[in-house]
Amino acid sequence: MSWLGVDLGTQGVRVVAASDEGAVLASAARPLTSRRDGGEHEQDPEDWWTAFLAAAGEVTQQVDRVDGIAICGTSGTVLFLDDEARPCTPALMYDDARAAAYADRLIKDPVEGWTIAGAKPQPTWALAKALWLLENHDVPPGARLAHQVDLLTQRLVGEPVATDTSNALKSGVDLTTLAWPDLAKYALPEERLPNVVLPGTKLGTVAKKTAGIDAGTTVVAGLTDGCAAQVASGALGDGSWNFVLGTTLVLKGTTETPLRDPDGALYSHRAPDGSWWPGGASSAGAGVLARDFAQADLAALDQAAKAYEPAKAITYPLVSQGERFPFTRPEARAFTVGQPTNDAERYASVLQGVAYVERLCLDLVASLGAPIDGPVALTGGATKSAYWNQLQADVLGREVVVPEVADGAFGMAVLAASTAYGSLNAAAAAMVRVRDRLIPREGVSERFVSPYAALVRELAERGWIGERLQQFALAGLGDM
Template sequence: MVDEGAGWLGIDLGTQSVRVLLVTADGTVLGSGSAPLTGRRDGVRHEQDPLRWWAALCTASRAALGSAPPGLTVGGLAVCGTSGTVLLTDGSCRPVSPALMYDDGRAKAEAARARAAGLAVQDTWALPKALWLLGEYGGALRLAHQPDLIVSRLTGQPPPADSSHALKTGYDLDGDRWPHAALDGLGVPDGLLPSVVRPGTRLGEVSSAAADATGIPAGTPVLAGMTDGCAAQIASGALRPGSWNSVLGTTLVLKGAARDPVRDPTGVVYNHRAPDGTWLPGGASSVGAGALTARFPDADPAGMDARAAAYEPSRAVAYPLVSPGERFPFRAPEATALILGDPAKDADLWAALLQGVGFAERLCLDYLHHLGAPLDGPLTFTGGGARSPYWNQLRADILGRPARVPEQTEPALGMAALAAYGASGAGVLADVAERMVRVRTLVDPRPGRTAVFAEPYARLVDALRDRGWLPAPVAAHAHSRLSRDTSAS
């Protein structure tokens, strides 16, 4: 049973900040903290200094614990990171390379080699980056995923990786093993890859030195986490078959739950495995709110939302990629941000970008339907984009289906729930998560509004097809569903 009197720490290593939440088993937030992160972008390159993750965690965890009730027991913690972010470390898990972030695209040639070896990887996945890093740094080194570095600092020893983060490094979740024959053929040396455990597995406990640095009590159990997309899915409570969570942050991630894996021969949709052995299919797009920040770095989002409401639909149709290349709902490394037509003014362009993310989201769901994924459960919006009531309504209108918006929309909450589940050693993760999740709002699509966006959505689908990015059968399937809501079978 989950300790009802304890607090549970969730740690989220995001792109722009480290977030920490201290939460009780019933979802009461006792404390929160954050600290900013910065990175270096240059074309397809995207790096961060991994040592800054630890410094940011120390700041954020002290803030989260600063308002905790006296004598509160911290029952455990878990850490999530951006999926596909990796670095090389020495034998003590000290960094010897920068961290190549989730969307770093410089390992395109290595990804092609991996696919030729029979591994279904995308260009920005962790395995191609590992091969690229080996070519740059060589030596007897160890690969670390983003949370591995933090866990090693918390516990004082290099940890095994969780299977969720290991997925994009080539880990075979069906066989629960590394594909050694293929990896040997790619020149991956012995000792580079860590051992792997399921999420929720106890990895150790917070050391005295880490407690002094972070304020987290020494002896606090550290549980294996999951990727940020899976963490947000747990935070949404979308863990029962047919349920889906759409995480709108810098980029867009859709994660669902199914009894069986959703098979995709192109590798665009991939399947994480939940701690209980069920499957979490989904994919990560390069479309997202980062496109708004890039175009309007000093904008007031609420004010722009209010002005954008006059442009439904916008004069322009956008596919607002944050960085070059698309990963989901189609794989097109050559894809670039797309705007069809001329926006009347800034508010019209803002509207086009908001609507463009909604169109991409719809196309993701249409593609999942094309693959036979179950879509008939509830849909939940999380991520920073879910803080915008206008954008939530717009997305529900475009998708033609209701959406739930939880009170807390953060991956850190999902890691608190996973920590509570793992530390208890019993129960069902969905039950633990649903007790912590508090739904703030139910957004229903406005009558007749889905039809308003059908024509611009169809134009975008055609433009993506005509550029050779979206396969014609997928475009045809999207057209066949223009008048239907995205939960329809």
């Protein structure tokens, strides 16, 4: 049997076919482009479908058959679709911030469904953007709220299908009842809302052969990209955590109960088995390298960066304006304290800066009472850099594992296979393989204590983090 996983990312669509044992049988990718203008970020939804058809068609030519398919997408990307899965509005991407005024309204009049998840709306959340779209576009009466994955699943099945709770979290779904609260008071009536199911639920079957996927193939409700990468990491046990390092950074973990973050930077998804997946999405990440070192030889810079451990310059590497996790500051911009002496040190300061953000993320969840004694996995495109993987172990001061296949598309193949294994945990146990285990280099972790402390203090002085998190983070440095 083979399972198809699809990842609708920011920069491209990736498709993976995996066996029951977790072997990658074939993979392919196609690029996507975005339109950015200040705080606005859009993509053409038709590009998602075109890229999917091309990548999936390439993969299915290399496998005998596909037994199931699951799709993940960027968290908080939203649009409206009609019954024929035709876009009725632009697609506002996960970090589009034009709906800030609507988010302010939601903070003053909270959505019931977010309370249990410990969620506090941010300007980029899907519900705020949905309200903006309704007020700023002529949306036909029959069009429904949709997330990035919904366009593909609806077109595959050939009729409107349910959305999943993972993607619907930022749209206001109640994760305890798996139903929508009353959103009509925000001018989003029930008839504009899709049905909701847990990830891994069978949505239907492929209506007609598409991109080499036979009619009758099972289509499974998906996840957000961060949750998909968590599945790929195998971090599904209580106290386990996964950093997804791609264009931006995502932390996901597993706890028995949802966490409560008074600042609203962290929130919890609901796992298919009823446990909770707390975490958050930062605006820092490897996208800074694509932006600032686009023409550089990154492998050579990895080698050169070893001379700067630590770099004298300390960088907070935001990809775009505004930070969402481990703190929420819409006004935040990337900054560097100190002056790098050359490109190699500037590059080193970015790699180290991302690792410092990861350290702060773990400090945040620990300060909220979450166990962090389980394994920490690294997934995402940046795991291609062996040096960066090791650096993260050094800065975090703990062992990290890198799965053999570290991307969301593979995680979705595992989710699709869960229909045969009986549970997601069983599928992950059978399919997720560890590629590397990395322990901190002797004497190296201590080098990063002082610059991490300096970054924490800088964030506090800017008013971006509060006294509670600052003190917890600084107190924890004695353990390194």
